[in-house]
Amino acid sequence: MGKSQGLRRKSRAALTKKVRERGKIPLTRLLTEYKEGEKVIIKIDPAIHKGMPHKRFAGQVATVVAKRGKAYVLEIPQTKIVKTIIALPQHIRKHVD
Numbered sequence: 001m002g003k004s005q006g007l008r009r010k011s012r013a014a015l016t017k018k019v020r021e022r023g024k025i026p027l028t029r030l031l032t033e034y035k036e037g038e039k040v041i042i043k044i045d046p047a048i049h050k051g052m053p054h055k056r057f058a059g060q061v062a063t064v065v066a067k068r069g070k071a072y073v074l075e076i077p078q079t080k081i082v083k084t085i086i087a088l089p090q091h092i093r094k095h096v097d
Contacts, residue, residue, distance in 0.1 A: 011055050015046040022047075029090055034064045034072055039095035042074070042087065051088030061095055 008015060025045065034040060042057050051071050062074035068086060076083045 007054065014055055014058060015044060017046060025090060032089055032094070034067075034089070034092070034094070036064055036066060038064045039097075040064060040072075040074065040092040041095050042076075042085075042091060043093050045090045048088070048090045051086070052091055053085050053087045057083075057085060062092075 003009075025047070040062055042053055042060050042062055044052055044055065044058050046052075053074075057076060060076055062076045062085065064072050065075050065084070066073040071086050071088050072092065074085045074087055074092070076085060
């Protein structure tokens with residue numbers, strides 16, 4: 001039998017919550033508005049599959065470029081190029097300098 005090549009493979013530890021974090025998510029996380037140019041951290045919530053960025057971007061700092069429906073368009077600078085990601089507000093947090 002072949003190995004799975006899905007998006008969530010090799011992510012058992014990365015995409016699991018701690019025991020006390022389980023359950024309903026707080027409404028403030030959904031209702032937080034982010035302005036253009038604001039720095040955010042990508043922190044994936046594994047309970048919500050919709051609007052989830054790829055696991056390789058977890059923990060990275062991104063810049064909000066625009067809002068697209070409920071989701072936000074984020075830009076992450078890589079070594080030579082800039083990656084554009086669309087993520088729901090459940091998967092991002094404000095970056096505190």
